[in-house]
Amino acid sequence: MQAYRKLNRPVPLTDMDCTLCIEFYSMIEPVRAVQIKAQAMQTFVVVDVYVMLYSLYTIVLDVSKPLELIIPVRRQLGSEDLDPVLRSHDVLQPATRETRKLLGKAMSKRYFKRYHPILALRQPKKIYGNKLGRPMLLKNVLEETNFKFLYLIDAQSMLYPPMTSGKILVKLINATNIDRLDIPIGWTQESLQK
Amino acid sequence: MVTDRSSATYRGRWNEVNQHPQASCRAVHTCEKIIIMSLAEARSFFTIKYLLLYLDLIKNKMSNQKYLALRVCFNTSTKFNIGYNLAVRRFAPTTDERQAEQLSTILHEWPSGIFEEFGIKVMFDVLTSTSDSGSNVKHTLDILIDAWWEWCISHLIHLALTETFGTSIDPNNSKNVDACCFFQRIKKVIEVVNKSEYLQGAFEEAMLELLETYLKLFNSPQHRWSSTALVLE
Numbered sequence: 001m002q003a004y005r006k007l008n009r010p011v012p013l014t015d016m017d018c019t020l021c022i023e024f025y026s027m028i029e030p031v032r033a034v035q036i037k038a039q040a041m042q043t044f045v046v047v048d049v050y051v052m053l054y055s056l057y058t059i060v061l062d063v064s065k066p067l068e069l070i071i072p073v074r075r076q077l078g079s080e081d082l083d084p085v086l087r088s089h090d091v092l093q094p095a096t097r098e099t100r101k102l103l104g105k106a107m108s109k110r111y112f113k114r115y116h117p118i119l120a121l122r123q124p125k126k127i128y129g130n131k132l133g134r135p136m137l138l139k140n141v142l143e144e145t146n147f148k149f150l151y152l153i154d155a156q157s158m159l160y161p162p163m164t165s166g167k168i169l170v171k172l173i174n175a176t177n178i179d180r181l182d183i184p185i186g187w188t189q190e191s192l193q194k
Numbered sequence: 195m196v197t198d199r200s201s202a203t204y205r206g207r208w209n210e211v212n213q214h215p216q217a218s219c220r221a222v223h224t225c226e227k228i229i230i231m232s233l234a235e236a237r238s239f240f241t242i243k244y245l246l247l248y249l250d251l252i253k254n255k256m257s258n259q260k261y262l263a264l265r266v267c268f269n270t271s272t273k274f275n276i277g278y279n280l281a282v283r284r285f286a287p288t289t290d291e292r293q294a295e296q297l298s299t300i301l302h303e304w305p306s307g308i309f310e311e312f313g314i315k316v317m318f319d320v321l322t323s324t325s326d327s328g329s330n331v332k333h334t335l336d337i338l339i340d341a342w343w344e345w346c347i348s349h350l351i352h353l354a355l356t357e358t359f360g361t362s363i364d365p366n367n368s369k370n371v372d373a374c375c376f377f378q379r380i381k382k383v384i385e386v387v388n389k390s391e392y393l394q395g396a397f398e399e400a401m402l403e404l405l406e407t408y409l410k411l412f413n414s415p416q417h418r419w420s421s422t423a424l425v426l427e
Contacts, residue, residue: 013383020376024359031351038347044275049347095372099358102370106354110345152322152344 016093023087023096026070027103030060050157054168057112058175061104063089063097114149115172117192118182121146130186229278230313232270239271243321245314247341249305249331251285260285264305266314281308298333305339316340327353 034052037045059065066086089097108116118124127146129138139146157163178189236244248265262285267277287300309316322342323335326349336343359377360368368374387393 013379017376017379021380024373024376028355031355035348035351038351041277042275053347095370095376099370099373103354103358106357107351110350110354111347150342150344152342153347 020093020095022069022071023067023092024099025072026067027060027096027100029070030056031103031107046153046156047160047163050153050163051168053111054172057107057172061100061107062175063100063104065089067092067096067100112172112176114147114151115169115176116178116182117173117176118178118184120148122148124184128184128187128192130184133186135184135187135191226312229280232273232276232278233266233268233312233314233319235270235272236268237319243319244268245319245321247305247320247323247335247339248346249301249323249325249335251326251328251331262301262304264308280312297330298338301330301334302338305334325349 030052034049034056037052038049060067066088069085069087071085089100092100113119118128121127121142122145127137127139127142129136144150154169158166158169174193176193178192180189183189183192233245246267248263248267250263250265252261252263253259254261261282263282264280265277266280267275269275281304283304287297291300306316308314314320316339320339320341322344323339324344324346325331325335327345332343335341358370358373360370360374387397
Protein backbone atom coordinates (compact mmCIF):
# COMPACT_ATOMS: atom_id res chain seq x y z
CA MET A 1 0.00 0.00 0.00
CA GLN A 2 2.91 2.30 0.86
CA ALA A 3 4.40 1.60 -2.58
CA TYR A 4 1.16 2.66 -4.28
CA ARG A 5 0.91 5.83 -2.14
CA LYS A 6 4.52 6.78 -2.98
CA LEU A 7 3.69 6.69 -6.68
CA ASN A 8 0.42 8.56 -6.09
CA ARG A 9 -1.58 5.66 -7.48
CA PRO A 10 -4.99 4.62 -6.13
CA VAL A 11 -4.45 1.90 -3.51
CA PRO A 12 -6.27 -1.28 -4.63
CA LEU A 13 -6.42 -2.80 -1.12
CA THR A 14 -7.99 -1.59 2.13
CA ASP A 15 -6.95 -2.10 5.76
CA MET A 16 -9.76 -4.63 5.98
CA ASP A 17 -8.11 -6.65 3.18
CA CYS A 18 -4.92 -6.70 5.22
CA THR A 19 -6.80 -8.05 8.28
CA LEU A 20 -8.57 -10.59 6.11
CA CYS A 21 -5.24 -11.64 4.62
CA ILE A 22 -3.78 -12.41 8.08
CA GLU A 23 -6.93 -14.18 9.27
CA PHE A 24 -7.18 -16.36 6.15
CA TYR A 25 -3.48 -17.16 6.36
CA SER A 26 -3.92 -18.17 10.03
CA MET A 27 -6.50 -20.74 8.92
CA ILE A 28 -4.76 -21.99 5.78
CA GLU A 29 -1.25 -22.33 7.21
CA PRO A 30 -2.04 -25.02 9.87
CA VAL A 31 -4.03 -27.00 7.28
CA ARG A 32 -1.25 -26.65 4.76
CA ALA A 33 1.27 -27.82 7.38
CA VAL A 34 -0.66 -31.11 7.67
CA GLN A 35 -0.74 -31.42 3.88
CA ILE A 36 3.02 -30.91 3.60
CA LYS A 37 3.73 -33.33 6.45
CA ALA A 38 1.48 -35.99 4.89
CA GLN A 39 3.38 -35.76 1.58
CA ALA A 40 6.71 -36.71 3.17
CA MET A 41 8.33 -39.81 1.74
CA GLN A 42 10.82 -42.20 3.34
CA THR A 43 9.85 -41.03 6.84
CA PHE A 44 7.20 -42.25 9.23
CA VAL A 45 4.69 -39.42 9.59
CA VAL A 46 1.38 -41.07 10.48
CA VAL A 47 1.55 -40.16 14.17
CA ASP A 48 2.57 -36.56 13.42
CA VAL A 49 -0.26 -36.18 10.90
CA TYR A 50 -2.73 -37.71 13.36
CA VAL A 51 -1.76 -35.31 16.14
CA MET A 52 -1.78 -32.34 13.72
CA LEU A 53 -5.27 -33.29 12.52
CA TYR A 54 -6.37 -33.53 16.14
CA SER A 55 -5.15 -30.03 16.99
CA LEU A 56 -6.63 -28.73 13.74
CA TYR A 57 -10.04 -30.10 14.67
CA THR A 58 -10.02 -29.08 18.30
CA ILE A 59 -8.38 -25.63 17.95
CA VAL A 60 -8.23 -24.07 14.48
CA LEU A 61 -11.60 -25.35 13.22
CA ASP A 62 -13.42 -25.10 16.57
CA VAL A 63 -15.43 -21.87 16.37
CA SER A 64 -15.88 -21.79 20.16
CA LYS A 65 -12.10 -21.25 20.50
CA PRO A 66 -10.14 -18.14 19.49
CA LEU A 67 -8.07 -18.24 16.31
CA GLU A 68 -4.33 -17.81 16.78
CA LEU A 69 -3.16 -15.22 14.26
CA ILE A 70 -0.11 -16.26 12.30
CA ILE A 71 1.53 -13.13 10.94
CA PRO A 72 3.70 -14.12 7.93
CA VAL A 73 6.13 -11.21 8.18
CA ARG A 74 6.72 -11.95 11.84
CA ARG A 75 7.52 -15.55 10.96
CA GLN A 76 9.83 -14.66 8.07
CA LEU A 77 11.76 -12.19 10.20
CA GLY A 78 12.26 -14.89 12.84
CA SER A 79 10.26 -13.11 15.55
CA GLU A 80 7.58 -15.78 16.00
CA ASP A 81 8.72 -16.40 19.59
CA LEU A 82 6.72 -13.34 20.67
CA ASP A 83 3.45 -13.95 22.55
CA PRO A 84 0.76 -15.47 20.32
CA VAL A 85 -1.98 -13.13 19.14
CA LEU A 86 -5.39 -14.71 19.74
CA ARG A 87 -8.59 -13.38 18.21
CA SER A 88 -12.01 -14.53 19.43
CA HIS A 89 -14.28 -15.99 16.73
CA ASP A 90 -16.89 -13.21 17.21
CA VAL A 91 -14.29 -10.49 16.56
CA LEU A 92 -13.03 -12.02 13.30
CA GLN A 93 -14.08 -10.48 9.98
CA PRO A 94 -17.50 -11.80 8.78
CA ALA A 95 -15.83 -13.44 5.75
CA THR A 96 -13.34 -15.22 8.04
CA ARG A 97 -16.10 -16.40 10.38
CA GLU A 98 -18.02 -17.84 7.44
CA THR A 99 -14.91 -19.39 5.93
CA ARG A 100 -13.85 -20.96 9.25
CA LYS A 101 -17.26 -22.62 9.52
CA LEU A 102 -17.10 -23.80 5.90
CA LEU A 103 -13.58 -25.19 6.38
CA GLY A 104 -14.74 -27.11 9.47
CA LYS A 105 -17.67 -28.53 7.48
CA ALA A 106 -15.53 -29.42 4.45
CA MET A 107 -12.95 -31.21 6.62
CA SER A 108 -15.65 -32.99 8.65
CA LYS A 109 -17.39 -34.17 5.49
CA ARG A 110 -14.17 -35.73 4.24
CA TYR A 111 -12.34 -36.82 7.37
CA PHE A 112 -13.72 -36.00 10.84
CA LYS A 113 -17.11 -37.54 10.10
CA ARG A 114 -15.46 -40.84 11.01
CA TYR A 115 -15.74 -39.87 14.70
CA HIS A 116 -19.45 -39.09 14.45
CA PRO A 117 -21.56 -41.80 16.14
CA ILE A 118 -24.25 -41.68 13.42
CA LEU A 119 -22.68 -40.35 10.21
CA ALA A 120 -19.78 -42.82 10.40
CA LEU A 121 -22.18 -45.75 10.12
CA ARG A 122 -23.69 -47.24 6.97
CA GLN A 123 -27.10 -48.07 8.42
CA PRO A 124 -27.44 -46.35 11.79
CA LYS A 125 -31.11 -47.33 12.09
CA LYS A 126 -30.03 -50.95 12.36
CA ILE A 127 -27.75 -50.05 15.31
CA TYR A 128 -29.64 -47.44 17.34
CA GLY A 129 -33.07 -48.48 18.50
CA ASN A 130 -35.28 -47.62 21.45
CA LYS A 131 -37.71 -49.48 23.66
CA LEU A 132 -40.45 -47.52 25.37
CA GLY A 133 -38.52 -44.30 24.72
CA ARG A 134 -35.32 -45.69 26.26
CA PRO A 135 -32.18 -45.86 24.07
CA MET A 136 -31.10 -49.38 23.22
CA LEU A 137 -28.35 -50.73 20.98
CA LEU A 138 -29.69 -53.26 18.50
CA LYS A 139 -26.20 -54.57 17.91
CA ASN A 140 -23.60 -54.60 20.68
CA VAL A 141 -20.56 -55.56 18.63
CA LEU A 142 -20.13 -53.61 15.39
CA GLU A 143 -18.41 -55.16 12.38
CA GLU A 144 -16.17 -53.65 9.70
CA THR A 145 -19.10 -53.58 7.26
CA ASN A 146 -21.13 -51.36 9.62
CA PHE A 147 -18.68 -48.48 9.19
CA LYS A 148 -18.07 -46.19 6.23
CA PHE A 149 -14.44 -45.79 7.27
CA LEU A 150 -11.54 -48.14 7.98
CA TYR A 151 -9.82 -46.18 10.79
CA LEU A 152 -6.38 -47.27 9.57
CA ILE A 153 -4.75 -44.00 10.61
CA ASP A 154 -6.23 -44.33 14.13
CA ALA A 155 -5.14 -47.95 14.41
CA GLN A 156 -1.63 -47.15 13.17
CA SER A 157 -1.28 -44.25 15.59
CA MET A 158 -2.42 -46.36 18.52
CA LEU A 159 0.39 -48.82 17.85
CA TYR A 160 2.79 -46.01 18.77
CA PRO A 161 3.57 -46.57 22.52
CA PRO A 162 2.77 -43.07 23.92
CA MET A 163 -0.64 -43.18 22.23
CA THR A 164 -1.81 -46.69 23.08
CA SER A 165 -4.23 -45.36 25.72
CA GLY A 166 -6.39 -43.91 22.91
CA LYS A 167 -6.88 -40.60 24.74
CA ILE A 168 -6.68 -38.59 21.51
CA LEU A 169 -9.29 -40.82 19.88
CA VAL A 170 -11.65 -40.30 22.84
CA LYS A 171 -11.06 -36.53 22.69
CA LEU A 172 -11.79 -36.51 18.94
CA ILE A 173 -15.05 -38.40 19.52
CA ASN A 174 -16.06 -36.04 22.32
CA ALA A 175 -15.18 -32.96 20.24
CA THR A 176 -17.58 -34.04 17.47
CA ASN A 177 -20.59 -31.81 17.15
CA ILE A 178 -23.76 -33.81 16.69
CA ASP A 179 -26.60 -32.06 14.91
CA ARG A 180 -29.83 -32.66 16.83
CA LEU A 181 -31.50 -33.73 13.58
CA ASP A 182 -29.03 -36.62 13.34
CA ILE A 183 -29.86 -37.94 16.83
CA PRO A 184 -32.10 -41.04 16.69
CA ILE A 185 -35.44 -40.92 18.52
CA GLY A 186 -35.09 -41.63 22.23
CA TRP A 187 -31.34 -40.93 22.24
CA THR A 188 -29.42 -37.92 23.54
CA GLN A 189 -25.97 -36.59 22.62
CA GLU A 190 -24.55 -37.88 25.93
CA SER A 191 -25.99 -41.36 25.49
CA LEU A 192 -24.57 -41.52 21.95
CA GLN A 193 -21.06 -40.52 23.00
CA LYS A 194 -20.99 -43.16 25.76
CA MET B 195 15.30 -40.46 -4.41
CA VAL B 196 15.08 -36.81 -5.35
CA THR B 197 16.48 -35.82 -8.72
CA ASP B 198 16.84 -32.25 -9.82
CA ARG B 199 15.69 -32.53 -13.44
CA SER B 200 16.82 -29.03 -14.31
CA SER B 201 20.40 -29.59 -13.21
CA ALA B 202 23.23 -30.09 -15.67
CA THR B 203 24.16 -33.38 -13.94
CA TYR B 204 20.70 -34.80 -14.60
CA ARG B 205 20.73 -33.73 -18.24
CA GLY B 206 24.22 -35.17 -18.63
CA ARG B 207 23.16 -38.51 -17.20
CA TRP B 208 20.01 -38.52 -19.31
CA ASN B 209 21.99 -38.02 -22.51
CA GLU B 210 24.49 -40.64 -21.41
CA VAL B 211 21.73 -43.18 -20.80
CA ASN B 212 20.08 -42.41 -24.14
CA GLN B 213 23.33 -42.85 -25.99
CA HIS B 214 24.02 -46.16 -24.26
CA PRO B 215 20.74 -48.10 -24.20
CA GLN B 216 22.48 -51.27 -22.99
CA ALA B 217 23.80 -49.41 -19.92
CA SER B 218 20.30 -48.09 -19.30
CA CYS B 219 18.89 -51.62 -19.53
CA ARG B 220 21.48 -52.91 -17.07
CA ALA B 221 20.62 -50.08 -14.62
CA VAL B 222 16.91 -50.89 -14.83
CA HIS B 223 17.55 -54.58 -14.23
CA THR B 224 19.79 -53.79 -11.24
CA CYS B 225 17.07 -51.56 -9.71
CA GLU B 226 14.46 -54.24 -10.36
CA LYS B 227 16.66 -56.86 -8.67
CA ILE B 228 17.15 -54.64 -5.61
CA ILE B 229 13.38 -54.10 -5.30
CA ILE B 230 12.60 -57.80 -5.76
CA MET B 231 15.21 -58.73 -3.14
CA SER B 232 13.83 -56.18 -0.65
CA LEU B 233 10.31 -57.49 -1.19
CA ALA B 234 11.51 -61.06 -0.68
CA GLU B 235 13.25 -60.03 2.56
CA ALA B 236 10.05 -58.41 3.82
CA ARG B 237 7.95 -61.40 2.78
CA SER B 238 10.18 -63.81 4.67
CA PHE B 239 10.13 -61.60 7.79
CA PHE B 240 6.39 -60.94 8.10
CA THR B 241 3.78 -63.59 8.71
CA ILE B 242 1.00 -61.18 7.69
CA LYS B 243 0.42 -58.93 4.66
CA TYR B 244 2.97 -56.14 4.68
CA LEU B 245 2.66 -53.96 1.57
CA LEU B 246 1.13 -50.49 1.08
CA LEU B 247 0.18 -49.48 -2.47
CA TYR B 248 -0.18 -46.02 -3.97
CA LEU B 249 -1.89 -45.65 -7.31
CA ASP B 250 -2.00 -42.11 -8.60
CA LEU B 251 -3.30 -40.51 -11.76
CA ILE B 252 -1.19 -37.46 -12.56
CA LYS B 253 -2.03 -34.81 -15.14
CA ASN B 254 0.80 -32.88 -16.71
CA LYS B 255 -0.43 -29.27 -16.78
CA MET B 256 1.93 -28.36 -19.63
CA SER B 257 1.18 -31.18 -22.07
CA ASN B 258 -2.28 -32.01 -20.67
CA GLN B 259 -1.31 -35.68 -20.73
CA LYS B 260 -2.34 -38.14 -18.03
CA TYR B 261 0.06 -40.53 -16.35
CA LEU B 262 -0.48 -43.43 -14.01
CA ALA B 263 2.04 -44.14 -11.25
CA LEU B 264 2.42 -47.12 -8.96
CA ARG B 265 4.41 -46.99 -5.72
CA VAL B 266 4.89 -49.46 -2.88
CA CYS B 267 5.95 -48.96 0.74
CA PHE B 268 6.98 -51.57 3.28
CA ASN B 269 9.34 -52.47 6.14
CA THR B 270 11.91 -55.25 6.25
CA SER B 271 13.76 -56.75 9.20
CA THR B 272 16.64 -54.34 8.64
CA LYS B 273 15.09 -51.27 7.00
CA PHE B 274 12.16 -49.13 8.01
CA ASN B 275 9.70 -47.39 5.70
CA ILE B 276 11.16 -48.28 2.31
CA GLY B 277 9.39 -46.81 -0.72
CA TYR B 278 9.86 -47.66 -4.40
CA ASN B 279 8.22 -46.18 -7.48
CA LEU B 280 7.58 -49.36 -9.45
CA ALA B 281 6.36 -47.85 -12.71
CA VAL B 282 4.93 -44.80 -14.45
CA ARG B 283 3.12 -44.87 -17.80
CA ARG B 284 0.98 -42.70 -20.05
CA PHE B 285 -2.70 -43.17 -19.37
CA ALA B 286 -4.73 -42.53 -22.47
CA PRO B 287 -7.37 -45.19 -23.02
CA THR B 288 -9.10 -44.92 -26.38
CA THR B 289 -12.82 -44.18 -26.61
CA ASP B 290 -13.41 -47.80 -27.68
CA GLU B 291 -11.55 -49.05 -24.60
CA ARG B 292 -13.53 -46.72 -22.36
CA GLN B 293 -16.81 -47.84 -23.86
CA ALA B 294 -15.96 -51.53 -23.93
CA GLU B 295 -15.20 -51.91 -20.25
CA GLN B 296 -15.10 -50.01 -17.02
CA LEU B 297 -12.14 -47.70 -16.64
CA SER B 298 -11.26 -49.38 -13.35
CA THR B 299 -10.79 -52.68 -15.20
CA ILE B 300 -8.28 -50.97 -17.51
CA LEU B 301 -6.64 -49.45 -14.44
CA HIS B 302 -6.42 -52.91 -12.89
CA GLU B 303 -4.75 -54.58 -15.87
CA TRP B 304 -1.62 -52.45 -15.79
CA PRO B 305 -0.74 -52.89 -12.08
CA SER B 306 -1.39 -56.64 -12.43
CA GLY B 307 1.39 -56.85 -15.02
CA ILE B 308 3.73 -54.82 -12.79
CA PHE B 309 2.96 -57.02 -9.78
CA GLU B 310 3.86 -60.07 -11.82
CA GLU B 311 7.12 -58.47 -12.96
CA PHE B 312 8.13 -57.76 -9.35
CA GLY B 313 6.86 -61.06 -7.97
CA ILE B 314 4.16 -59.43 -5.83
CA LYS B 315 1.27 -61.73 -4.97
CA VAL B 316 -1.60 -59.37 -4.24
CA MET B 317 -3.57 -61.83 -2.14
CA PHE B 318 -0.65 -62.56 0.20
CA ASP B 319 1.36 -59.34 0.12
CA VAL B 320 -0.86 -56.25 -0.23
CA LEU B 321 -2.42 -54.98 2.99
CA THR B 322 -3.47 -51.35 2.43
CA SER B 323 -3.72 -48.80 -0.34
CA THR B 324 -3.92 -45.05 -0.73
CA SER B 325 -5.06 -42.85 -3.59
CA ASP B 326 -7.16 -39.82 -4.36
CA SER B 327 -10.94 -40.21 -4.25
CA GLY B 328 -11.40 -40.80 -8.00
CA SER B 329 -14.03 -43.53 -8.19
CA ASN B 330 -12.12 -45.58 -10.76
CA VAL B 331 -8.85 -45.63 -8.83
CA LYS B 332 -10.71 -46.30 -5.58
CA HIS B 333 -12.67 -49.14 -7.17
CA THR B 334 -9.48 -50.65 -8.57
CA LEU B 335 -7.72 -50.67 -5.20
CA ASP B 336 -10.63 -51.39 -2.91
CA ILE B 337 -12.58 -53.94 -4.92
CA LEU B 338 -10.41 -55.36 -7.71
CA ILE B 339 -7.12 -55.52 -5.82
CA ASP B 340 -9.00 -55.98 -2.51
CA ALA B 341 -6.65 -53.88 -0.39
CA TRP B 342 -7.91 -51.77 2.53
CA TRP B 343 -8.27 -48.30 1.06
CA GLU B 344 -7.71 -44.91 2.76
CA TRP B 345 -8.15 -41.52 1.14
CA CYS B 346 -4.83 -39.71 0.69
CA ILE B 347 -4.73 -36.94 3.34
CA SER B 348 -3.06 -34.44 0.98
CA HIS B 349 -5.69 -34.89 -1.74
CA LEU B 350 -8.43 -34.72 0.89
CA ILE B 351 -7.13 -31.44 2.33
CA HIS B 352 -6.76 -29.95 -1.14
CA LEU B 353 -10.42 -30.66 -1.94
CA ALA B 354 -11.60 -29.33 1.45
CA LEU B 355 -9.68 -26.05 0.92
CA THR B 356 -10.96 -25.65 -2.63
CA GLU B 357 -14.54 -26.16 -1.49
CA THR B 358 -14.13 -23.76 1.45
CA PHE B 359 -12.46 -20.85 -0.26
CA GLY B 360 -14.42 -21.29 -3.43
CA THR B 361 -11.40 -20.84 -5.62
CA SER B 362 -12.03 -23.70 -7.98
CA ILE B 363 -10.86 -23.04 -11.53
CA ASP B 364 -14.41 -22.13 -12.54
CA PRO B 365 -15.48 -19.09 -10.37
CA ASN B 366 -19.14 -19.96 -11.06
CA ASN B 367 -18.72 -22.99 -8.79
CA SER B 368 -17.73 -20.80 -5.84
CA LYS B 369 -19.74 -21.24 -2.64
CA ASN B 370 -17.80 -18.57 -0.76
CA VAL B 371 -18.03 -15.44 -2.90
CA ASP B 372 -16.30 -13.10 -0.37
CA ALA B 373 -13.22 -15.31 -0.13
CA CYS B 374 -13.17 -15.89 -3.88
CA CYS B 375 -13.28 -12.14 -4.61
CA PHE B 376 -10.60 -11.46 -1.98
CA PHE B 377 -8.18 -13.94 -3.56
CA GLN B 378 -8.82 -12.56 -7.02
CA ARG B 379 -8.08 -9.01 -5.72
CA ILE B 380 -4.86 -10.07 -4.00
CA LYS B 381 -3.60 -12.00 -7.01
CA LYS B 382 -4.40 -9.11 -9.33
CA VAL B 383 -2.39 -6.71 -7.13
CA ILE B 384 0.59 -9.10 -7.07
CA GLU B 385 0.40 -9.49 -10.82
CA VAL B 386 0.36 -5.71 -11.34
CA VAL B 387 3.27 -5.08 -8.91
CA ASN B 388 5.38 -7.87 -10.41
CA LYS B 389 4.82 -6.54 -13.95
CA SER B 390 5.49 -2.86 -13.20
CA GLU B 391 9.10 -1.85 -12.63
CA TYR B 392 8.06 1.40 -10.89
CA LEU B 393 5.76 -0.37 -8.47
CA GLN B 394 8.28 -3.11 -7.80
CA GLY B 395 10.96 -0.50 -7.02
CA ALA B 396 8.62 1.37 -4.69
CA PHE B 397 7.59 -1.92 -3.08
CA GLU B 398 11.23 -2.86 -2.45
CA GLU B 399 11.91 0.55 -0.90
CA ALA B 400 8.83 0.29 1.33
CA MET B 401 9.85 -3.21 2.48
CA LEU B 402 13.37 -2.07 3.36
CA GLU B 403 11.99 0.96 5.20
CA LEU B 404 9.41 -0.98 7.21
CA LEU B 405 11.04 -4.39 7.71
CA GLU B 406 14.71 -3.76 6.85
CA THR B 407 14.57 -6.73 4.49
CA TYR B 408 13.12 -7.52 1.06
CA LEU B 409 10.48 -10.25 0.86
CA LYS B 410 9.42 -11.23 -2.64
CA LEU B 411 5.78 -11.23 -3.77
CA PHE B 412 4.73 -14.64 -4.94
CA ASN B 413 1.82 -15.51 -7.20
CA SER B 414 0.36 -18.93 -7.94
CA PRO B 415 -2.24 -20.69 -10.05
CA GLN B 416 -5.66 -20.72 -8.35
CA HIS B 417 -5.98 -24.47 -8.19
CA ARG B 418 -2.71 -25.05 -6.26
CA TRP B 419 -3.56 -24.62 -2.61
CA SER B 420 -0.16 -25.02 -1.01
CA SER B 421 1.07 -22.19 -3.19
CA THR B 422 -1.92 -20.02 -2.30
CA ALA B 423 -0.68 -19.84 1.30
CA LEU B 424 2.60 -18.49 -0.07
CA VAL B 425 0.65 -15.84 -1.97
CA LEU B 426 -0.76 -14.58 1.33
CA GLU B 427 2.69 -14.67 2.92
